Amino acid sequence: MQHDSLPAEETLDPLDWKANEKTGTEMVSDMMQFLQNVRSRATWQPPSDAAKSHFQMAVPLEGLPLEKVYDEFKQYILPFPTGNIHPRFWGWVMGNGSSSAMLADMLASGINLNQGGGNQIGGWVEQQVIEWFKELFGFPKEASGLVVSGGSMANLIGLTVARYAKADFDLRKEGIYGSKKRMMVYASSEVHNCSNKAVELLGLGSESLRLIPVNENYEIDIRQLAAQIRLDREQGLQPFCVIGNAVTVNTGAVDDLDAIADLCEKENLWFHVDGAIGAMLALSEKYKHIIKGMERADSIAFDLHKWMYLPYEAGCTLVRKGLHHYRAFSMHADYLAHEERGAAAGDIWFSDYGVELSRGFKALKIWMSIKEHGIKKFGRLVTQNVEQVQYLKALVMSNPKLELLAPAPMNILCFRYTMPSTSDEIMNKLNKELLLRLHESGVAVPSYTVLHGKYALRVANTNHRSRRVDFDVLISKVIELGNDLEKEYAEK
Numbered sequence: 203m204q205h206d207s208l209p210a211e212e213t214l215d216p217l218d219w220k221a222n223e224k225t226g227t228e229m230v231s232d233m234m235q236f237l238q239n240v241r242s243r244a245t246w247q248p249p250s251d252a253a254k255s256h257f258q259m260a261v262p263l264e265g266l267p268l269e270k271v272y273d274e275f276k277q278y279i280l281p282f283p284t285g286n287i288h289p290r291f292w293g294w295v296m297g298n299g300s301s302s303a304m305l306a307d308m309l310a311s312g313i314n315l316n317q318g319g320g321n322q323i324g325g326w327v328e329q330q331v332i333e334w335f336k337e338l339f340g341f342p343k344e345a346s347g348l349v350v351s352g353g354s355m356a357n358l359i360g361l362t363v364a365r366y367a368k369a370d371f372d373l374r375k376e377g378i379y380g381s382k383k384r385m386m387v388y389a390s391s392e393v394h395n396c397s398n399k400a401v402e403l404l405g406l407g408s409e410s411l412r413l414i415p416v417n418e419n420y421e422i423d424i425r426q427l428a429a430q431i432r433l434d435r436e437q438g439l440q441p442f443c444v445i446g447n448a449v450t451v452n453t454g455a456v457d458d459l460d461a462i463a464d465l466c467e468k469e470n471l472w473f474h475v476d477g478a479i480g481a482m483l484a485l486s487e488k489y490k491h492i493i494k495g496m497e498r499a500d501s502i503a504f505d506l507h508k509w510m511y512l513p514y515e516a517g518c519t520l521v522r523k524g525l526h527h528y529r530a531f532s533m534h535a536d537y538l539a540h541e542e543r544g545a546a547a548g549d550i551w552f553s554d555y556g557v558e559l560s561r562g563f564k565a566l567k568i569w570m571s572i573k574e575h576g577i578k579k580f581g582r583l584v585t586q587n588v589e590q591v592q593y594l595k596a597l598v599m600s601n602p603k604l605e606l607l608a609p610a611p612m613n614i615l616c617f618r619y620t621m622p623s624t625s626d627e628i629m630n631k632l633n634k635e636l637l638l639r640l641h642e643s644g645v646a647v648p649s650y651t652v653l654h655g656k657y658a659l660r661v662a663n664t665n666h667r668s669r670r671v672d673f674d675v676l677i678s679k680v681i682e683l684g685n686d687l688e689k690e691y692a693e694k
């Protein structure tokens with residue numbers, strides 16, 4: 203065959219590797235500067251109109267040199283991030299990332315291995331980090347795990363295994379149609395809505411998630427939980443799972459996990475822990491007792507892009523009885539058969555433990571970060587974040603203009619600016635406006651929630667860059683904005 207007579211063949215590899223490397227080196231050095239100087243920039247700013255319209259273009263038919271595309275990144279993307287890498291970002295529950303985990307992500311993309319399965323080293327790395335978390339969380343040898351995209355997926359995986367393990371019929375074959383009794387899940391009214399989604403996605407229907415009232419500390423009321431389970435059984439339903447919260451998203455409450463474990467044992471129910479935030483308390487010498495009982499769970503969902511500060515995305519599910527986990531997801535196909543030797547060998551194929559077949563190498567940044575810093579440092583940072591919030595709590599409580607709206611036992615605090623003899627309705631409007639101005643000021647980004655009808659400014663601290671002084675800055679800005687708003691309201 204005469205190759206010369208055929209069309210030239212192409213590749214995405216650079217024509218000029220040296221130039222490509224130069225741009226790559228510039229990107230790394232720019233990113234290091236970007237992270238190093240984060241404190242000097244605004245916490246957040248909205249994307250400019252020019253930036254937004256830059257992303258409403260026709261598809262480019264021909265390419266540009268990489269340096270030019272990178273210039274566009276610097277101009278239209280880099281100035282407008284979420285803000286969560288900043289020391290004064292405490293909105294929702296977001297971690298900061300770190301420079302070394304960023305580099306690990308680059309390495310993972312470079313070698314671009316697929317973590318679905320097969321005889322490649324990434325599987326060993328993922329299993330290594332799973333083994334570490336099993337040990338850290340007091341799980342037995344036979345437990346299994348899966349690195350996933352985050353808490354939502356981690357909870358979905360845990361609840362899927364729970365439903366499979368507790369079904370008294372062939373669930374894989376018959377689906378929910380095989381169920382003679384409606385299968386019921388229980389959690390406190392403070393459970394994160396990803397569990398509601400998971401229950402819906404599992405086809406159980408939102409009414410199969412019983413939201414149990416909480417006490418004054420926003421922890422599940424165990425007596426009401428037990429009573430509801432009893433009542434449901436009497437009514438011909440099949441309770442099968444209780445979700446315990448290890449740090450709730452709204453107020454940072456932790457359910458009595460030992461009491462839930464006792465109840466689940468007595469009632470033969472699956473005990474799942476949503477530890478998206480709070481599982482990491484296990485790393486803190488000072489606060490690990492708060493989540494006592496988590497080690498008795500049948501499954502734990504936890505995030506690594508929150509309180510382990512890794513860049514998005516990374517979460518994990520652990521399942522006490524690995525066989526249940528495997529049986530809930532594994533599926534044979536000739537084109538995916540596991541061989542004894544060659545590239546299709548490998549003891550654990552992670553695609554047998556979750557939804558995804560093709561999976562990225564998220565495990566690398568987890569492994570590298572733990573190796574680089576050591577787990578004790580993560581524990582100290584978790585402790586530091588809790589203590590910073592306790593410092594903020596003292597600032598709020600000592601300021602007559604501010605009101606603490608929930609107990610704030612851990613790293614999440616809800617408060618508001620107050621005006622004497624003012625209705626909640628007005629105060630809600632004022633605090634909402636205050637929060638929006640605070641965001642727009644670029645000084646700090648807390649988020650919000652509503653507690654007993656009261657609009658709250660909500661600080662969730664999973665930030666390794668925050669310093670105590672950042673909370674002083676927050677409070678003085680809140681007071682300044684509150685005073686301005688109070689005057690505006692008085693003039694109306």
Ligand SMILES: Cc1ncc(COP(=O)(O)O)c(C=O)c1O
Pocket residue numbers: 294295351352353354355394396449450451476477478479505517
């Ligand atoms: C308690 C809790 N569970 C689950 C989730 C969902 O996690 P992710 O955002 O990683 O999907 C969150 C997110 O904030 C959370 O706070």
